[in-house]
Amino acid sequence: MPPEIKPPSSAEIEQALKEQKMKSQAGSPTLPVSPGIPDTSEITQALKQFEVESGAVEAPQAELIPKAPGSDLPKMVRLVMKCSGGVIKEQKTAEYVLLGITVLAFSLSFYFFFKALR
Numbered sequence: 001m002p003p004e005i006k007p008p009s010s011a012e013i014e015q016a017l018k019e020q021k022m023k024s025q026a027g028s029p030t031l032p033v034s035p036g037i038p039d040t041s042e043i044t045q046a047l048k049q050f051e052v053e054s055g056a057v058e059a060p061q062a063e064l065i066p067k068a069p070g071s072d073l074p075k076m077v078r079l080v081m082k083c084s085g086g087v088i089k090e091q092k093t094a095e096y097v098l099l100g101i102t103v104l105a106f107s108l109s110f111y112f113f114f115k116a117l118r
Contacts, residue, residue, distance in 0.1 A: 008016075073081075073091055080094040088094050 076098055077091055077094040080097050081088050081091075084094075084097075088097060
């Protein structure tokens with residue numbers, strides 16, 4: 001039979017919390033630092049030095065790539081305009097066509113649904 005596990009008493013928990021608080025206020029790390037691993041402050045300093053030497057932060061790549069014409073239109077609108085063969089040339093007209101297709105689809109769905117109930 002395994003030995004009984006006793007939960008720590010409230011006094012033991014309070015003592016452990018006080019010790020942890022003392023360690024965190026003293027600034028000492030809770031985990032031992034290996035001699036081969038640099039301290040985080042050294043890493044931060046090296047990172048700042050690298051940023052200064054490399055010319056800080058570079059411009060994002062998205063600004064360098066020009067946008068294709070019409071890319072600000074939603075994909076469904078572009079699809080309707082493309083499939084219309086040039087008949088639909090404005091975004092507003094394409095949106096009305098999409099609205100009409102939606103209303104037609106719902107109407108057909110309700111028709112077949114209620115016809116099947118009879």
